[in-house]
Amino acid sequence: MGHQQGTIANTQTGKMALKTITKVAVLSAISVIVMLFEIPLPFAPGFYKVDLSEVVVMIGTLAMGVVPGIFIELIKVLLNLLINGTITAGVGELANFVIGCSYIVPAALIYRHRKTLKTAIVGMSVGTVSITIVGALMNLFVLLPAYSALAGMPLDTLVGMGTAVNPAITNVATLVLFATVPFNLLKGVVSSVLVLLLYKRLSPILHR
Template structure:
């Protein structure tokens, strides 16, 4: 029992370290506001969620965000990392809970698609009601300036609602699909390492 806990702890730490490194490799995407940057740090968290359970996946999300702040600091007063943690956790926890019940490739695909959907919906709600107002307060940036960052790349963005619908929602869908595809491609190959 102690050996199993130690093994899970070591694997969690390794996956969190890889996720932290991947979080540093972020890049903007055209058609999205500059404050939305793509990274693939949810892949190790999703792998952990599938192999070790959804709690481990969420723990990896927490560790990588804490380490990101500790190593790099934060340019968003922690709001960006909070957003990454909440949205990433929505994906990995949803997918992990579903996959834990029936561990088949078909269920894995469905669980990641539902995880992406849940991540997108939750991301929209969190951004509209909590994260964007918090970002505005913490950074001292008027909401109009935040919306303008979106309207500069997408003319459909004219207010906070359209920023969420035409900026944040499609970004989360794209990120969820990218993370899911990569996880699908590597999970079977890494499964023996993650499970032994």
């Protein structure tokens, strides 16, 4: 009897794992499709474009947990690299993965202890602050220098693109302060609002 129960338990665990993998794969594919639709911003140079793929990743993370969410983020970034390629030779994808995780992980860790609307709002608010800070640091020390070096474009040229849309941008630090920071702050706020609007409708499907 004990052996039979163990077999049944293992079978059920295997089915659950397969369902989780399937959900991760589907959500990763959807997030990549959403990622293809980029929106330019009037206050930032043209290489800053908002996509709403983190909405899909966050919904999956809140529904299934931190680890599946990280895998959705990772697969999304890798698929986008295969589809679009990159001028930053993978450096940008690594940075975007870290930035994406800085948004979903704090939110999921806060939400999992008490799954209520309030903790979801608190979690995504913390995630929005996190993505703003981490995004600024990654752009300042990784993304902008990598883009400049691999594209053969001096940092002053990137700064000049920022100055063209905002005269307050005069160096790399102000480019990050007046373009990167509001970019990631806006992305976090908009993504969080959309998650709040969509999660209740979609979570029953993900919890089946």
